[in-house]
Amino acid sequence: MLEFYDKITETAVEATKAFVQYLQQGDGENDEVISTDKSVEKQTEAARDPRTIWNAILRADIDEINRLLDKDPKIITQSRGDVGETPIHMCLIYNSERHKEISKELIERYPRIIN
Numbered sequence: 001m002l003e004f005y006d007k008i009t010e011t012a013v014e015a016t017k018a019f020v021q022y023l024q025q026g027d028g029e030n031d032e033v034i035s036t037d038k039s040v041e042k043q044t045e046a047a048r049d050p051r052t053i054w055n056a057i058l059r060a061d062i063d064e065i066n067r068l069l070d071k072d073p074k075i076i077t078q079s080r081g082d083v084g085e086t087p088i089h090m091c092l093i094y095n096s097e098r099h100k101e102i103s104k105e106l107i108e109r110y111p112r113i114i115n
Helices: 002-025 037-048 053-058 062-071 087-094 097-109
Strands: none
Touching (some): 037 053, 087 097
């Protein structure tokens, strides 16, 4: 199971990095930039609000994440930031050891978040 998780994490991290690059630079064909400073500002504001899943993910606070999930289990699959990011995307972007542990727990608990 650990090898499977490591492979998923590696793939997800690479996909997330490519997605972030795409959002920042466009698709190379029409050079449309999807992410804007305003989008980044909105995500930053959400991450600062202690009532949100975004803040719990930022702080790698598994107790708060679990409290929020117990209150509303759909929050892990239906929450989207301004550029389409999900809580698991942000967890993988932060990529600390604690974020990796939380990613593993969330993937095991909610396998549908991997798409």
